[in-house]
Amino acid sequence: MIIKANQRGNARELARHLLNTHDNERVEIHAINGLIGETVEGALAEMEAVARGTKCTQPLFSVSLNPPQDASASIEDFEDAVSRIAAKNGLENQPYVMVFHEKEGRRHCHAVFSRINVDEMKAINLPFYKNKCMDISIDLFLEHGWKLPQGFIDRELRNPLNFSLEQWQQAKRLGDDPRLIKQALTDCFEHSDNKPAFEQALKERGFYLAWGDRRGFVAVDWRGEVFSLSRWTSFKRKELQNKLGDPKDLPSVDDIKSNIGQKLAQRIKDFVDILNRKHEQTFAPIYAQKQAMTNRHTQMRDRLNQDHEQRRFVEAQERQARFTRGLTGLWHRISGKHREIRQQNEMEALQSFREMQAEKDDLILRQLDERQPLQDQLSQAKEQNTQDIEDVRRAVFKKLPDDQILKFEPEFEQRLNQTQTYNMEM
Numbered sequence: 339m340i341i342k343a344n345q346r347g348n349a350r351e352l353a354r355h356l357l358n359t360h361d362n363e364r365v366e367i368h369a370i371n372g373l374i375g376e377t378v379e380g381a382l383a384e385m386e387a388v389a390r391g392t393k394c395t396q397p398l399f400s401v402s403l404n405p406p407q408d409a410s411a412s413i414e415d416f417e418d419a420v421s422r423i424a425a426k427n428g429l430e431n432q433p434y435v436m437v438f439h440e441k442e443g444r445r446h447c448h449a450v451f452s453r454i455n456v457d458e459m460k461a462i463n464l465p466f467y468k469n470k471c472m473d474i475s476i477d478l479f480l481e482h483g484w485k486l487p488q489g490f491i492d493r494e495l496r497n498p499l500n501f502s503l504e505q506w507q508q509a510k511r512l513g514d515d516p517r518l519i520k521q522a523l524t525d526c527f528e529h530s531d532n533k534p535a536f537e538q539a540l541k542e543r544g545f546y547l548a549w550g551d552r553r554g555f556v557a558v559d560w561r562g563e564v565f566s567l568s569r570w571t572s573f574k575r576k577e578l579q580n581k582l583g584d585p586k587d588l589p590s591v592d593d594i595k596s597n598i599g600q601k602l603a604q605r606i607k608d609f610v611d612i613l614n615r616k617h618e619q620t621f622a623p624i625y626a627q628k629q630a631m632t633n634r635h636t637q638m639r640d641r642l643n644q645d646h647e648q649r650r651f652v653e654a655q656e657r658q659a660r661f662t663r664g665l666t667g668l669w670h671r672i673s674g675k676h677r678e679i680r681q682q683n684e685m686e687a688l689q690s691f692r693e694m695q696a697e698k699d700d701l702i703l704r705q706l707d708e709r710q711p712l713q714d715q716l717s718q719a720k721e722q723n724t725q726d727i728e729d730v731r732r733a734v735f736k737k738l739p740d741d742q743i744l745k746f747e748p749e750f751e752q753r754l755n756q757t758q759t760y761n762m763e764m
Contacts, residue, residue: 339405339419339478340487341471345396345453345464347389349382352400356437356448363632364440368413368447372433381435385452392454394461399429399451401471406484407444410706413699416447419478424451426470428462443706443713523557524571533582546598549588554578558594560602561738599745606746609730610753616726620719627712635705642701646694653690657683727754 346352356378359365367378375381382398389397403419405411416438424430434451453461479485522543530536537547540557545565550556553566555578568575579585589597660679662670670676734750735743 339403339409339411339415339475339484341401341403341419341423341475343399343401343423343467343471345467346398346400347386347396349386349398350379352398352450353379353382356435356450362439362441364438366438366440367435368438369434369436371435372431372452373435378435378437381433382450385433385450385454388452388454388456389461391459392461394454397453397461399427399453399464399467401449401451402446403449404446405444406479409482409484410703411445411482412703413695415478415482419474420447420449422474422477423449423471426474427464427467429453432462440706442716443709445702445706519565520570523565523567524573527567527571527573527578527581530581536582546594547582547588548591548594549585550591554585555582555588556591558591558598560598562595562598562742563739564591602742602746603749606734606750607753609734610750613726613730613754617723620723624712624716624719628716631709631712635709638701638705639698642698646698649690649694653686657686 357365370376370378370381373381373384375384385397401420401423403416405415416436420434420436424432424434429451432451432453432455434449437448439446439448453464455462479487523540523545526536526539526543526545530539533547540547544560545557546559548556548558548564550564550566553564553568554575555567557565557567557570559565567573567578582588660683661667661676667676670679731750735747738746
């Protein structure tokens with residue numbers, strides 16, 4: 339499993355992250371060991387309070403453990419990994435907190451150790467802890483038969499300097515072939531009998547007729563670029579005036595650009611609306627299935643917890659009933675019978691705990707397996723969602739000049755972020 343670790347302070351912020359139920363579907367406190375506090379907030383605050391007697395500003399050692407997406411890691415697997423991390427970094431006897439998160443059909447774990455040795459009142463040094471965690475991670479992958487990530491095999495593959503030239507290069511806007519522009523403007527003029535016909539022919543090709551001040555008649559394309567008709571066609575100014583009239587009667591270039599900007603803004607809004615409708619139709623049924631499955635799984639876990647609680651209560655009563663009172667009880671204490679019964683009770687209680695933990699682990703793994711096809715469907719929908727957005731983004735902004743991109747792209751992204759809600763909910 340992937341192991342990430344860091345030394346840190348700010349126990350309150352870390353506790354909020356561990357108990358974050360907004361970004362995680364489930365949060366389960368698995369263990370709080372070696373601490374008086376019975377809550378995550380209290381336990382981490384206790385670690386931080388102990389550190390105030392030292393000069394340590396980063397008394398917490400926070401570790402996250404993420405198994406591969408297609409792996410089934412049990413609770414014992416996570417506990418084993420946490421134990422190895424503690425042993426490898428000299429934290430075997432240190433207090434720690436262990437919390438499970440479930441998100442997008444996967445389970446991962448967080449463990450937080452105190453670095454403060456209370457006997458010596460100083461922080462335990464953690465040299466090369468990242469390399470040690472990397473070694474443990476590789477061992478776990480090999481032992482479980484999981485496929486090693488490529489970055490583990492050759493860490494240089496993570497280096498961006500090894501990217502290809504194509505990956506580094508940014509796509510540049512390629513201007514239209516000037517020969518095609520000249521031919522289009524010339525054809526529009528030659529095949530038009532008057533100004534309205536010429537304007538209509540230009541609009542069909544993405545141009546708008548305007549007054550260009552010193553340049554007289556100009557055509558403004560949908561990107562806002564200006565083309566002088568006398569320069570881009572074979573017709574003289576007088577020929578243009580004979581068919582089109584006085585250029586001063588035409589709207590200015592600025593007016594045309596403003597009008598084009600309004601139309602472009604509306605088209606961008608239309609594209610976003612189309613994306614949103616498509617994505618809503620895609621994600622709504624998946625989200626409904628996910629919510630129904632989450633509710634059903636929660637009910638199953640609640641029932642199992644209730645069964646376990648009832649079982650613990652009944653078994654505790656049965657074990658307690660084995661002890662006798664009065665003279666017989668006194669004789670049992672003298673003869674050692676009481677100790678034998680207590681040891682038997684402890685062994686049975688431990689066995690019962692392990693059985694119940696195994697039942698819970700089995701239920702969770704079965705639920706995760708059941709969730710995986712839905713998660714695969716969701717992942718595919720998200721990939722398609724991302725691809726759809728990128729296709730529209732390229733189509734809209736590929737040929738726009740830089741100033742137009744700076745003007746319209748933030749609006750596109752803002753409108754998209756405001757309305758694309760299903761992805762965040764999922």
